[in-house]
Structure formats: structure tokens, C-alpha cells
Amino acid sequence: MSPHGSPHTDRPAERPLSGKVALVTGASRGIGRRIAADLAAQGAAVTLTARSREALTEVAEETRRAGGRAMALPCDVRVAARVKEAVRGCLTEFGRLDILVNNAGVAANKPLVETSEEEWDSILDTNLKGAFLCCREALPVMLRQGEGVIINISSAAGRQGFAGLSAYCASKFGVIGLTESLAEEVAEEGIRVFAVLPAGVDTDMWRGLFPGEEAALKPEHIARRVVELCLPGDPTPTGSRAATGNAAPLRSRAIVGSAWGRSPAAVGSGSAALM
Numbered sequence: 416m417s418p419h420g421s422p423h424t425d426r427p428a429e430r431p432l433s434g435k436v437a438l439v440t441g442a443s444r445g446i447g448r449r450i451a452a453d454l455a456a457q458g459a460a461v462t463l464t465a466r467s468r469e470a471l472t473e474v475a476e477e478t479r480r481a482g483g484r485a486m487a488l489p490c491d492v493r494v495a496a497r498v499k500e501a502v503r504g505c506l507t508e509f510g511r512l513d514i515l516v517n518n519a520g521v522a523a524n525k526p527l528v529e530t531s532e533e534e535w536d537s538i539l540d541t542n543l544k545g546a547f548l549c550c551r552e553a554l555p556v557m558l559r560q561g562e563g564v565i566i567n568i569s570s571a572a573g574r575q576g577f578a579g580l581s582a583y584c585a586s587k588f589g590v591i592g593l594t595e596s597l598a599e600e601v602a603e604e605g606i607r608v609f610a611v612l613p614a615g616v617d618t619d620m621w622r623g624l625f626p627g628e629e630a631a632l633k634p635e636h637i638a639r640r641v642v643e644l645c646l647p648g649d650p651t652p653t654g655s656r657a658a659t660g661n662a663a664p665l666r667s668r669a670i671v672g673s674a675w676g677r678s679p680a681a682v683g684s685g686s687a688a689l690m
């Protein structure tokens with residue numbers, strides 16, 4: 416029996432993800448923690464990554480107590496060498512990699528003119544470069560296997576801009592571009608790539624960004640959609656932007672007309688002008 420498994424879950428089971436191996440970034444709390452738990456509950460062995468070793472270890476123990484297979488592997492997704500080690504560690508422990516969930520993320524709610532270069536780099540490096548690095552490391556494994564699923568957690572802020580979220584929106588729009596391009600690139604190789612675009616979700620991130628505002632969704636809503644996309648036979652076309660929960664806006668109050676309101680010109684400020 417693996418030190419990260421249990422006799423119960425090592426038995427061949429009827430659970431749909433039995434035999435599959437997942438790596439989830441940002442699994443120490445919030446949405447990623449729930450995604451990891453739900454993938455494990457469906458039978459997948461899960462490598463949990465984030466920067467905080469202590470929190471990850473606790474999540475891994477909790478997952479094992481619930482009968483799942485999980486390993487905690489601290490990793491900063493901004494650092495290529497750490498990402499390489501995480502994928503290698505996953506292969507050493509579990510022997511394969513079928514599902515990559517790029518969920519690690521950070522955000523800040525402040526006007527662009529007050530955003531420092533360090534803050535911009537931190538958000539872009541975590542949310543966008545981190546997803547690139549993880550995809551680049553995981554893909555050769557999936558290509559060898561001839562199958563795999565990559566799920567990139569973007570945001571409702573990945574298809575619409577919001578005042579105060581310039582760096583965050585830039586990163587999440589980027590995640591959609593990355594997803595659609597990669598999906599095209601590997602469509603013939605049996606690898607499916609998706610972007611999930613949650614509206615507001617009740618997590619530390621949401622509460623830090625918008626204190627006192629209620630989020631439309633809970634982490635379990637996002638995790639449910641992610642698990643569906645991983646199930647064998649799921650019909651969602653690769654490259655899709657998968658909505659989660661209802662079509663709730665990112666925030667409950669309308670953003671147009673906010674302090675950073677938009678111009679009423681014929682071509683609205685913020686429009687992407689097609690040529």
C-alpha cells in the first residue's frame with residue numbers, strides 16, 4: 416500500500432476516476448481545496464500543491480481520512496524548477512498524470528495607477544505564467560500517455576473587464592487565450608483543455624477583494640463542474656469556456672457607472688475594436 420493511499424481506495428472500484436492521477440495547484444484552501452477533495456472522492460489520486468506546506472499537509476491528511484489518495488507537494492507555480500519538481504514528484508509517487516488543474520491564483524483590487532510593478536508581476540506570474548509552466552511540464556507526460564485533461568481556472572473577469580481589477584483581468588483573459596490555443600494544438604493527441612470561468616466564489620480571495628459583499632457561488636459549485644469535465648465521456652468540446660453555477664455577474668452590483676465609469680461614446684470605452 417502506498418504511504419499516501421489506503422487499502423480501501425487501492426481496491427479497484429466503481430468510482431469513475433479510479434486509476435487516474437490529478438495535480439491541483441492552489442489546493443491549500445478555497446476552490447482548489449474543494450476540487451482536490453472532489454477529484455479524490457471520485458477515485459483519482461491527487462497531488463496537492465501550493466506554497467504553504469502546513470496547510471497542504473492538513474488537506475492531504477483530511478483527504479486520506481475521507482478514503483482518498485493524496486500527496487502534499489509544496490510548489491510555487493511562478494518558479495519553473497519548482498513546477499518541474501512537482502510534476503516529477505507526482506510521477507514518482509503515482510506513476511502517471513491524467514488531470515492538471517491550474518487553479519493557483521492571486522488578485523488585488525486597486526486602480527491601475529496605484530498598481531506597482533511588483534504587484535502586476537506577482538498577479539501575472541502566478542495566474543498566467545504559472546499555468547503556462549504547469550502545462551509545459553505536464554504535457555509531455557500526457558502526450559506519452561495519449562490522453563489527459565487540463566483545466567485552467569480563469570474567471571468571469573477573464574471575459575469582461577472590471578474597474579480595479581486590471582492586472583487580474585489581464586491575467587484571466589490571458590488564461591483563456593492560453594487555453595484556446597493549447598486546445599487547438601493538442602486536439603489530435605487525445606488531450607482536452609478547458610477554461611472554467613467562475614463568477615464570485617465565497618473564499619479568502621473574494622472576501623479580501625470585496626469585504627462585506629456576498630459571493631454568488633461556493634467552492635463546491637466550481638469543483639462539481641471541474642469533476643464533470645474530467646469524467647470519461649464528458650461531451651464538452653475541448654477549448655470550451657465552461658461556465659459554472661448560474662450566469663451570475665462577477666459582482667452583485669453593476670460595474671458600469673462605478674467611480675471608474677465608462678465613456679458614453681458610440682464605441683464604448685473598454686470595447687475590443689475588431690478590424
Ligand SMILES: NC(=O)c1ccc[n+]([C@@H]2O[C@H](COP(=O)([O-])OP(=O)(O)OC[C@H]3O[C@@H](n4cnc5c(N)ncnc54)[C@H](OP(=O)(O)O)[C@@H]3O)[C@@H](O)[C@H]2O)c1
Pocket residue numbers: 440441442443444445446447464465466467470490491492493517518519520521522541542568569570571612613614615616617618619620621630
Ligand atoms: N473567489 C472568486 O470569486 C474567484 C472567482 C473566479 C475565479 N477565481 C479563481 O479561482 C482560483 C482559486 O481562487 P480562490 O478564490 O480559491 O483563492 P484563495 O482562497 O485565495 O486560494 C488561492 C490558492 O492559490 C495558492 N497560491 C497562491 N499563489 C501561489 C503560488 N505562487 N504558487 C502556488 N500556489 C499559490 C494559495 O496557496 P498558498 O498561498 O499557500 O500558495 C491558495 O491555495 C484562482 O485562480 C482565482 O483567480 C476565484
